[in-house]
Amino acid sequence: MEKAEKKLHRLKSNQLLRDLCSETSFSLSHFVQPIFINEGINDNEEIIGLKNNFVMSLDNSFKQIDDDLNNGVKNFLLFISPKKKSVSSFNLDFHQRAISSIKDRFMNDINLWTDVCLCSLTDHGHCCLFNEDQSIDIDRTLKEISKIALSYAQAGSDIIAPSDMMDGRTLSIRKILDKEEFSMKPIVSYSTKFSSNFYGPFREAASSAPSFGDRKQYQLDYRSESEAIRASLRCAEEGADMLMVKPGMTSIDLIMKIREKTNLMVGSYQVSGEYAGMCLSEEKGLLDLNEALKETWHVMRRAGAQYIISYGARLAKEIGF
Numbered sequence: 001m002e003k004a005e006k007k008l009h010r011l012k013s014n015q016l017l018r019d020l021c022s023e024t025s026f027s028l029s030h031f032v033q034p035i036f037i038n039e040g041i042n043d044n045e046e047i048i049g050l051k052n053n054f055v056m057s058l059d060n061s062f063k064q065i066d067d068d069l070n071n072g073v074k075n076f077l078l079f080i081s082p083k084k085k086s087v088s089s090f091n092l093d094f095h096q097r098a099i100s101s102i103k104d105r106f107m108n109d110i111n112l113w114t115d116v117c118l119c120s121l122t123d124h125g126h127c128c129l130f131n132e133d134q135s136i137d138i139d140r141t142l143k144e145i146s147k148i149a150l151s152y153a154q155a156g157s158d159i160i161a162p163s164d165m166m167d168g169r170t171l172s173i174r175k176i177l178d179k180e181e182f183s184m185k186p187i188v189s190y191s192t193k194f195s196s197n198f199y200g201p202f203r204e205a206a207s208s209a210p211s212f213g214d215r216k217q218y219q220l221d222y223r224s225e226s227e228a229i230r231a232s233l234r235c236a237e238e239g240a241d242m243l244m245v246k247p248g249m250t251s252i253d254l255i256m257k258i259r260e261k262t263n264l265m266v267g268s269y270q271v272s273g274e275y276a277g278m279c280l281s282e283e284k285g286l287l288d289l290n291e292a293l294k295e296t297w298h299v300m301r302r303a304g305a306q307y308i309i310s311y312g313a314r315l316a317k318e319i320g321f
């Protein structure tokens with residue numbers, strides 16, 4: 001035993017040797033940076049707890065993406081909030097303008113992912129439409145979600161990322177994209193998404209907090225493993241090109257299992273509450289944000305995450321990736 005420990009100490013004796021022996025490594029190209037655009041604001045608005053992240057106007061997003069590109073970020077996950085919410089028949093003019101103007105400007109220097117969901121569009125803030133008895137109207141929901149996905153593809157989004165967790169949505173989106181000649185447009189499904197306490201800052205930023213009830217009837221119970229894996233399997237069977245688990249740290253045990261069962265790329269979303277927890281701890285002098293980010297990213301990578309979505313992606317270069 002002592003021998004083995006000594007060996008470990010020897011292998012850790014200098015930085016270059018430690019780097020050489022590291023079993024997980026990755027680069028800036030594995031990161032995805034979320035961007036929040038809101039039609040109703042003219043400037044940048046801070047998001048409580050999310051240091052270095054803002055809700056911004058479309059114009060300001062150009063400068064932000066430009067800065068991020070200079071910091072080595074090439075993948076962006078776009079969340080767009082319109083000025084007006086409604087019950088149905090959603091107006092996507094602003095969404096289309098936002099996506100097409102970003103793509104016109106940055107072309108193929110960036111890979112633009114667009115989050116597809118109803119929660120930032122509906123006046124009740126839920127990811128679905130309801131019947132009169134408050135049960136989920138799945139047919140109408142899938143129809144609307146697929147229409148939204150198609151409009152984002154038409155506007156130039158590189159990747160379609162449905163986050164609603166409705167059964168059948170990946171298949172429904174795949175069908176409409178194929179039919180409308182977007183068969184090469186990849187779908188990254190939020191496939192194992194738990195109902196979580198860690199989404200607070202995001203809901204403020206995307207103005208998508210539900211006005212009644214919660215999302216437990218369509219998001220996953222964090223106590224369940226088999227249900228969580230099945231949800232990803234379903235997305236894979238329905239035609240998802242890549243999968244995602246969220247929140248990041250509370251899902252790390254599932255990444256390899258999902259990879260092995262699906263043979264698809266599985267990424268990890270370090271969600272707003274996780275990031276904010278580290279930012280606020282740093283504010284109180286309890287940790288170093290950059291070091292904590294580095295640690296959590298490496299742990300996700302060690303657990304098998306093939307890409308990482310994080311509010312700190314724009315810091316990754318400064319941190320040393």
Ligand SMILES: [Zn+2]
Pocket residue numbers: 117118119120126127163164
């Ligand atoms: Zn949603």
